[in-house]
Amino acid sequence: MSSSRPTLPEPEKQGRIKQFAETYRMAKRSDPQLGMWILGAFVVGALVGFGVFWLATGHGGPISLAVTIFGALMLGVLAALITFSRRAQKAAYSQMEGQVGAAAGALQLLKRGWRLDTAIAFNKQQDVVHRVIGPPGVVLVGEGNPGRVKALLTSERRRHERVISEIPVHEVICGNGEGQVPLPKIARHIQKMKRQVKPAEITDVLARLKAIDASRPVVPMPKGPVPTSMKGMRGNFRGR
Incomplete structure (x- = not known):
């Protein structure tokens, strides 16, 4: 049966x-x-x-x-x-828009070949710096109050240049002000940056940055449906 x-x-x-x-x-x-x-x-x-x-x-x-x-x-x-x-x-x-960690959610749309490390630097006012490693080198992305974020970015740039002096380190502020990159364009902006680093060099950079990352405190990024959904929609938005 x-x-x-x-x-x-x-x-x-x-x-x-x-x-x-x-x-x-x-x-x-x-x-x-x-x-x-x-x-x-x-x-x-x-x-x-x-x-x-x-x-x-x-x-x-x-x-x-x-x-x-x-x-x-x-x-x-x-x-x-x-x-x-x-x-x-x-x-x-x-x-x-306006949420803490919004740039991190938008940066999840980057294609393969990019390494995203969220909240590598932050302060009590919830200004945050994220790091993207890819063909242009190291891209530090800040979000929050422009004045305070610039100070965070400068500090992180110097920290990184001591370890990877021969690799380009770029600074980008996510926002709608002058000289800033709007949230919807942040991933595209980074993808269009000049390619200056080979894949083999990226592997070496990641290994060297482990030393400075090991001493960092861990910041809990805010959880919510939007960043999760953005990650799920990554395939739909690539190249758009």
Whole structure:
């Protein structure tokens, strides 16, 4: 006697669906019209796709109609996903703006080949310095009060240059003031920096920085849904 068991979804697929739903709920809080935008993008994309494929296939016969409908649906889904990705990204940044550790959440969008160390320096006023290590060298990213952050950055720069004097050390302040980089552009700004360090040199830098990192106190970064969601959406936002 055979018994049939229900087929459970694969863990990876189940995780992606859960991640998508979580991202949608997060974005919906800041963008109540998100659902309408996604639906509208799907309809417009499908209509455009139907017209293009209808003309391309010669609009004749059942096979041509099937290809046209399939192509229209694919373009509609693509348009909906692009719209969802961009509006979810905008909603995430709007929720992160002004929070302690917002820059750390945004920097999680960096591609592979970058090493992010959050809150390597901080003060009682919750001004923070994060560190990114990658092809441009060492990038120190400060967030908080500009005056206090500059002092933190200067101190960290000198500390790093004593250990890695031949590697470039850059300073960036995340903010909306003059000479600062806005939160939504911080990851892109760092990715566009001139590449001056080879992968083998990065490995050596990481090894040398262990000495100064070992003596640092640990700061508990604030936990919240936005940085987690930003990390989950990393694949959607790469290269945008």
